[in-house]
Amino acid sequence: MDEQLPVTITFHGADRTVTGSCMEIASGESRILIDCGLFQGSRSLETLNYRTFAFDPDRIDAVLMTHAHIDHCGLLPTLVAAGYDGPVWCTPQTRDLLDVVLPDAGRLQESDIARRNRRADRATERPLQPIYTVSDGERAARLARGIALQQWFEPAPGIRARLWNAAHILGSASIELSIGGLRLLFSGDLGPENKAFYPDPEAPAGFDHVMCESTYGDRTFAQPTIRQRRTLLQQEIRQALARGGNLVIPVFALERTQELLLDIASLINAGRIARVPVYIDSPLAGQTTQIFARHAEALEDLGRGRVFDHPAFHFVETADESMALNDVSGGIILAASGMCEGGRIRHHLRHNLPRPDSTILFVGFQSAGTLGRAILEGAKRVRMSGRTIPVQASIRRLESYAAHADQDGLIAWLADRAPISGSLFLTHGEAKALDMLSARITEGGLARSIIIPQMGERYALAPAVPASLEGAALPEAGAAIGSDWRNSYADLLVNLQAKLREIPTAQGREAALRRMTEMLAISKAEQSVPPED
Structure with a gap:
């Protein structure tokens, strides 16, 4: 029997938020990370990406990666730049994806920061620096080591691990750890029922602690079948094209793009929609689609006929080709990023949001504080790159492309992992999702101890007993979660003129502006007063 050593887990991200996934497991002198993801959302949340790591990168023996979405892998280049040079264990498919995802993330960092620094409203401010560069991404990708599902390996002395299909995206995995006499399971992101390309998630049962x-x-x-999902997409495409403008779909370059291409190709091949041009405006989406084609023999649901190389598909590479799409009308444009926080989708939104004949179709989760969330929740105007953009396009949403299990799916997955004899940690969720899932789990008696960790907390783990808190949360991390003052400022700015016009007289508008100025001055003065001893 293995010797039981003290084991701790420290949560460094995706705690009471859905991005920045990173957990540190320590046992004796051995230390590993589960994921090392980028924070996405409000500007305040993004500032967490610039922090010094709360651990020493030189002391980390290995990183185990659940999948290649940027909120799970996107800080690997920073980790490498900080001195980490150990292995990054993952499935072979994730390894192939990291080869393109991480350098592209560096390119986006460089281009996004260059764009922000060019803005007129930043002319007098200190230039921003990218979190990391293309070369940092390339160095990180070279550390990836592929390991097959369900094959035991030893990432660090005294720690054994194996990967299980999570059915979320290509190569996604849940991670099982055996540390002495302790059994741990990390769900990673779990796919829903009827997910295209993969069988349902799987993993063993009977763990001491589970992180879900x-x-x-x-x-x-609703969990539509693939056929039902295609019918829903067919209706959205027909309605959008009947309006005469473009159908713009914000997508994640990895997985969501390929699912849509699969369904659009199938609808065209079956004669259910017209063969209109489909523009995939993301170099990364083109590269990841090639990786899907390379692993096609392991994918389900491809059907007959051409899919990833369909003649209706046009993969847009250069910036000039992307800008030329501003003159397109009556086409389908898939562009990254999925939450509209960066990438080429933003200039397509600038040109299509003001058009009543265009349609913006959301097919993925929109995190709090993102531009996508603001548009989806009914904003009449949005602030983009220092400009106010009116929202006159039709805003639509399809939930049938959810890449995550819903509440019922999570409950079913947890029930199949029972018994959980220690603690169940709920991560990678916003406050409402965490509270409602916790209540449902308690009601069903699926776990004796449920913990919703905060960023920075460290817990001691032992077999068959609830985890115990050893280290406190980081207060600045909690303050960064959700929308921040910049979101409120943007909302005020885009609606200020309309609100002022609602005041019937010029004198009333002048008085309102004067009161706002006075309130800002009072607030500034209050902030400058030193606190009493």
């Missing part, structure tokens, strides 16, 4: 994602812990939604 909670992205959709507050909702249940």
Whole structure:
């Protein structure tokens, strides 16, 4: 029997938020990370990406990667730049994806920061620096080591691990750890029922402690079959094209793009929609689609006929080709990023949001504080790159492309992992999702101890007993979660003129502006007063 050593887990991200996934497991002198993801959302949340790591990168023996989405792998280049040079264990498919995802993330960092620094409203401010560069991404990708599902390996002395299909995206995995006499399971992101390309998630049962994602812990939604999903997409495409403008779909370059291409190709091949041009405006989407084609023999649901190389598909590479799409009307444009926080989708939104004949179709989760969330929640105007953009396009949403299990799916997955004799940690979710999922789990008696960790907390883990808190949360991390003052400022700015016009007289508008100025001065003065002893 293995010797039981003290084991701790420290949560460094995706705690009471859905991005920045990173957990540190320590046992004796051995230390590993589960994921090392980028924070995405409000500007305040993004500032966490610039922090010095709360651990020493030189002391980390290995990183185990659940999948290649940027909120799970996107800080690997920073980790490498800080001195880490150990292995990054993952499935072979994830390894192939990291080869393109991480350098592209560096390119986006460089281009996004260059764009922000060019803005007129930043002319007098200190230039921003990218979190990391293309070369940092390339160095990190070279550390990836592929390991097959369900094959035991030893990432660090005294720690054994194996990967299980999570059915979320290509190569996604849940991670099982055996440390002495302790059994741990990390769900990673879990796919829903009827997910294209993969069989349902799987993993063993009977763990001491389980760390489970909670992205959709507050909702249940219809689980259409692939055929039903295509019918829903067919209706959206027909209605959008009947309006005469473009159908613009914000997408994640990895997985969501390929699912849409699969369904659009199938609808065209079956004669259910017209063969209109489909523009995939993301170099990364083109590269990841090639990787899907390379692994096609392991994918389900491809059907007959051409899919990833369909003649209706046009992969847009250069910036000039992307800008030329501003003159397109009556086409389908898929562009990254999925939450509209960066990438080429933003200039397509600038040109299509003001058009009443265009349609913006959301097919993925929109995190709090993102531009996508603001548009989806009914904003009449949005602030983009220092400009106010009116929202006159039709805003639509399809939940049938959810890449995460809903509340029922998470409950079913947890029930199959029972018994959980120690603690169940709920991560990777916003407050409402975490609270509602926790209540449902308590009601069903699926776990004796449920913990919703905060960023920075460290817990001691032992067999068959609830985890105990050893280290406190980081207060600045909690303050960064959700929308921040910049979101409120943007909302005020885009609606200020309309609100002023609602005041019937010029004198009333002048008085309102004067009161706002006075309030800002009072607030500034209050902040400058030193606190009493």
